[in-house]
Amino acid sequence: MSWADKQLKKAKIHSLVEQALKDPQFQEAQKKQTEDAIREAFDCFLLISADYLHRHHSYGKKRLMRFLEFADGQMKYIPEDPEYFRLLNDALAEETGVNILENLGGQDEKYR
Structure with a gap:
């Protein structure tokens, strides 16, 4: 060939x-x-x-x-409202001092 x-x-x-x-x-x-x-x-x-x-x-x-x-x-909020999880993370971080999306490798831009 x-x-x-x-x-x-x-x-x-x-x-x-x-x-x-x-x-x-x-x-x-x-x-x-x-x-x-x-x-x-x-x-x-x-x-x-x-x-x-x-x-x-x-x-x-x-x-x-x-x-x-x-x-x-x-x-249900995953596809409908990704902003919900950023706000939830911010509220938990403020209340507990633990920023889950930052600490556990959730560095995805859509949650910042």
Whole structure:
């Protein structure tokens, strides 16, 4: 295979990959995969939080369920109002002296 044939084949493959990336079905599948990964990360974080509350603060079923219901209710603000979390962080920092978004690596510009 000549150099020109290799370049032509490479260009065709590149074109096919670009075409596939623009395909709405591929984009939808990629979006679903991202949403599933985010949901799994939140679930794991809530599990870690619930475990901590149970082990270190003796939360039983009733208080853990209240915590999970509260967290679930707050999740709606993630896509709707990102400013909400910056304001919440600022209020908690003022009340407790702990700036969560700053201290735990949440350096995302949208929360500043």
